[in-house]
Amino acid sequence: MEKFAMFVQKLRYAILTVVLVLTLFFGYFIKDLKVNADVLGYLPKDDVAANLFNDIGKDYGGNETVIIGLECKDVFTAPMLNKVKEMTDSVRAVKGIGYVTSLTNIIDIKTTEYGLEIGRLVDEYEIPEEKEALEALRAYALSKDMYRDNLVSEDSKATLIVAKILNGSEREEVVKAIREKLSSVPFEGKVYYGGMPVTLGELSKVIVHDVMMVAPIAFLLISLCLFLGFRNARGVILPMLSVLIAIVWTMGLIGLLGYSITLMTNVIPVVLIAVGSAYAIHVVNRINEEIKTDPDKAIIRAMTYVTIPVILASLTTIFGFLSFIAGSYLTMIQEFGIFAAIGIFFSLLLAVSFVPAVISVFRIDSKKVQEKQKGNKLLDRFTSLIENFVFKSQRSILLAWALIIALCVYGITQIERRVDLVDYFKKDNIVQQSEGLLRSKFNGSMPLYMHVKGDIQSPEVLNAMKAAQDFMESYEFIPYSQSVADLVAQMNEAMGEEKAIPDSKEKVQQLWLMIEGQEIMEQLVNYDLDEAVIMGQVNSSDLEVLNEIEASFSKYVKENSTDNCRMEFTGIPLMLKRLDNSIVKSQFYSLILAIILVVLLVSALQKSIVKGLLAIIPVLVTLVALFGFMGLTGVPLDIATVLSGSVTIGIGIDYAIHFISCFGDEYQRSQDIRESIRSAIKISGRAILINVVSVTAGFAVLMFSDLVPLQRFGSLLAVTMLMS
Structure with missing residues (x-):
């Protein structure tokens, strides 16, 4: 690695130029990024049931239906029925709407004294006003399955207006137009909006919110953590600048290749801020350490030592993300794994080339660095406390972890799984509220289709x-x-x-x-x-x-x-079941694959199977703690939390790699195990602590997301990073 370090220092200006050019190139394509919240569009193309579901939605309008719920004191009053008619007409007038169905225009089949009559349940031009006629209408409507709990609730306090969006229309624009139209109609009750177009529109808003709000908060919080850790501008600027460039490259690549931002890939900036900054943190920390002994050769000595551990740590994280490809039912999870892995690779590349090149160009004043580090007594005290605690309380530590593992093993048996799309939203979101109305007062909102040919x-x-x-x-x-x-x-x-x-x-x-x-x-x-x-x-x-x-x-x-008469069946329940199957399958295969790849990689690079197995032990313990924590606290296994296991393997092992590498280097010098552990805690422990705090803070920011699964994902990773 010494030759590589010398190569970087020699070509530092060329490296900075290439980074600038690539940043401008990828940055140009960020303008092409689009948000695609259509979860159904990421169903696998080779799944017969998924394709049938999409075809039925397209041909019969099931996936393009907007449901407007109206809650009031009594539906069967003249003012309320007139209000339903007014709202029905308003929705029908929206460009992009095919048909609208409500109590005031629904078909009615009945026998009269003149024979069979096919008309409307309510004559929209002569809405009844007398109490007797309204009560007769109530009794008749509630006596028929076609209306009761489908268009009007059994308690007569809620009714639905159902509108189909025409194929080829912009769903979000149509939904927006409907809401604007109805907002101008005076109504004393409560209006709800549901259906797949509304759900996907809300997902789009949430994704944009997370990209615009959560990532900047993570950036500021991690910058603060780095400043408190390094106590100098370079310790903040270099890791954060490198990760910002990695984000530009990654998001630009997504736009260049024609992919969209989904409810999973929108997390990539936060992941890169939290994880990608770690590699630059270790590089900067090691250079700062080497400056104390030999300022002139600090960069070469530091890069000679730190490059292999950083590469090893990043590759394990990359394998962790790539493992999502195995068993994932939704292609957007596979896309997340691929682009997150690419982003981590970019972060690695910048950490071992761009960061030392910048430091080499802008020479560091070694005295100032040492003064800053001496001034930061908090980390030194903390690492000393850890050192003393490790040597004095070995049995207590092992006993405590044994008890934690036993408790977590029980917790694992209590894990539940959730796949309901509505569960993605907070309780105060319109999707949650609408679903509550549809499930409590109507027949639900999850369509199940039997498709018949003949x-x-x-x-x-x-x-x-x-x-x-x-x-x-x-x-x-x-x-x-x-x-x-x-x-x-x-x-x-x-x-x-x-x-x-x-x-x-x-x-x-x-x-x-x-x-x-x-x-x-x-x-x-x-x-x-x-x-x-x-x-x-x-x-x-x-x-x-x-x-x-x-x-x-x-x-x-x-x-x-x-x-x-050939029959097939499909529907949201079947899609959710397939998603649940994939969550279990993906969790199993991705964890096994990630563990095997990480052990093989660490063993190969460290040239020791023992070191490979040692490196994975703390991660396995953390995994048990992770899933135990989920079971004990009621955090379900869902579309986002299923990713936490593989991410924990990929990121959590970084700490073990850096510690083992530092210990091995110190042991070669001193041949004293106890002294080598002390040195490893003091040198590598400092960067690990900064890294842990920054990564934990970065993932904890996801708790500010408007998507509930991402909140759970962020809280889980924040907890597991501390355990690692």
Whole structure:
């Protein structure tokens, strides 16, 4: 490494020039960065159920539906029904809206003295005003499954307006226009906004907030930690400047390659600020130490020693991030792992080239550095306390950790998993509030689809669809389902027959003519009448429910599909179940892969399998403590916290690597184990303490994120960094 150090010092001006050019190059492409909060867009392309879900959403509008909830004292009053009509008309007037459904325009099939009548539940031009008529409307609406708990709550205190956004329209702009329109409509009750477009829009806002607010806070907090640790400007400026450049390179590369900022990649700046600064911290610290003995050769001596440990530490972190590729269901998690690893590589490159080049160009006054370090007694006292405690309380330390591990092993058995998208938001967020309304007063908001292919006007296919609906509604967690078979059976009953599918295609076609062209048909059957969907609503995201849906519906589809009626099923519950499976799978594979790679890497570079195994021991203990802490405190395993294990391996082992490397170097000089440990604690311990505090502070800042999983992720890593 001495030759490399001399090479860096010799080409210091060239290195600074190259860094400047690359920073300008990558910085140019930051303008091309776009936010993409569409979690569903990151479903794997080779997943049949995911592709079917996206196709159904596109063809039938399920994923493009905005749900407006209105909460009031009583829906069935003339003023309230007029307000529903006014709001329905306002939403319909928004550019990009296909159809709007509410109590004032929903289809109604009934028998009158004149025979079958297909009209509207409420005549929007003659809304009833008399109490008797309103009470009759209430009784009628609440008697029909099509309306009760779907458009109006059973207690008559809430109603929904459902709007479909046209394909190709800008979802965020349409949702914004709807909210602006309705904000101008006077309403004494409470308005809620839900549906996938609203959820994704809120995610976009959260991502922008985190990028604009959380990363700068992390930058300032870590800068403060570095100043308190080094007590000089270079100790702050060089690590933070190198990490800022790494962020510019990484985010510019994301823009250059055409990728978007997702709810995972938006964390990369914070990760690089917290983790990437560590490598420059160790470089600056070692140079400061070498200045005390030989100011003229400080940079070469420091880089000769510190380059290998820094490279080793960064590679283990890179492997930790790359392990996310294994078993991840959502491609955005894989993207996060890849670009975070690239960012760490950039941080390494800058730490071992740019930082010493800057120090070499701007010569350090060794006396000032030593005076500053002498003035910083706090770290020296703390490292001395650690040194004395380690030598005097070895048994107590081992006993304490044994008790902690035992407690954490129990905690691991208490870990729960969560995959509900709504859980990503804080309690006061509009998505959480809307979901609360939909689950408490309506049939829920998680669609489950049964996709049917065949001659949809065939009695055989319609009966198969009706049987599938009955199967759906046999489960308590699916309170309601709807299909075109429903409408045909209702019309048949209204014609004086039983509520069933007619026995001939001709009769079906006669009934079909009466509902053809109705807006509701666009949601249930395609134009060619050879495909249709059965839509169910699931009111629970419990893992037991998701497991039951996957198992029972897979079996039903397999047993009931025929050549004339082919069935498939998909929906949000199945996507959540796949995500849960991937969380467990990803956690297992990524941890095993990261541990193996780290042990092999450390063993190869240190030329000792023993050192490789020794380096991983504190990390394994930290992992047990991490997952035990999750179980004991109720922090669930979710889309973000699943990453904490591999990150802990990648980052946590850095401390062990630096300590073992320093100990080995000191032992070669003194051949005294006790003295070598003291020296390692004093020299490497100083940088490790600064590093621990800065990394902990950096990840703790994620607790200011508006995304709940990232708050958990930040708090977990802050705790585990201290344990490491």
